[in-house]
Amino acid sequence: xxxxxxxxxxxxxxxxxxxxxxxxxxxxxxxxxxxxxxxxxxxxxxxxxxxxxxxxxxxxxxxxxxxxxxxxxxxxxxxxxxxxxxxxxxxxxxxxxxxxxxxxxxxxxxxxxxxxxxxxxxxx
Numbered sequence: 001x002x003x004x005x006x007x008x009x010x011x012x013x014x015x016x017x018x019x020x021x022x023x024x025x026x027x028x029x030x031x032x033x034x035x036x037x038x039x040x041x042x043x044x045x046x047x048x049x050x051x052x053x054x055x056x057x058x059x060x061x062x063x064x065x066x067x068x069x070x071x072x073x074x075x076x077x078x079x080x081x082x083x084x085x086x087x088x089x090x091x092x093x094x095x096x097x098x099x100x101x102x103x104x105x106x107x108x109x110x111x112x113x114x115x116x117x118x119x120x121x122x123x124x
Contacts, residue, residue: 001026002024002026002099002113003024003025004022004024004025004097004098004099004113004115005023005025005115005116006020006022006095006096006097006115006116006117007020007021007022007023007118008021008118009095009118009120010120010121011121011122011123012120012122013087013122013123013124014087014089014122014123015086015087016087016122017083017084017085017086017087018120019081019082019083019084020036020082020084020095020097020120021079021080021081022034022079022080022081022082022097023078023079024078024079024099025078027099028075028078029073029075029078029079029080029099030075031053032099032100032101033050033051033099033100033101033103033104034050034071034073034097034098034099035050035051035097035098035100035105035106035111036048036049036071036082036095036097036098037095037096037098037108038091038093038094038095038096038120039093039094039096039117040092040093045108047062047106047107048065048069048082049061049062049065049071049082050071050104050105050106051073051080052103052104053100053101053102053104054103059071060104060106065084065091068084068085068086068087069082069084069085070082070085080097084120087120087122088122089122090122091120091122092120092121092122092123093120094117094118094119095119095120096114096116096117097114097115098111098112098114098115099111099112
């Protein structure tokens with residue numbers, strides 16, 4: 001069955017770094033667009049980063065994280081990563097990994113499969 005499992009969340013101090021992982025099963029990440037979203041309870045789920053379903057693996061980032069977060073992948077491990085640096089309290093949220101059958105996907109409705117989420121808390 002299709003499944004996405006996130007890991008790597010936790011509590012970090014402002015200015016710190018964290019790497020989130022998302023391992024896929026039931027499909028290859030090389031055949032889909034992949035994305036990361038975040039959500040605070042009671043608020044809408046927001047786009048963070050994504051990679052196109054293209055050979056060049058073009059990446060996209062929300063303005064709030066551009067220059068601080070980096071999207072990468074390991075095809076052999078069928079895993080994508082979100083490297084988060086210079087973390088701020090406003091980055092605190094539940095982070096979700098998602099897969100899309102579209103070539104380009106940057107909004108919630110364009111994604112077909114979602115992980116369970118992993119909590120990231122940035123606080124001193």
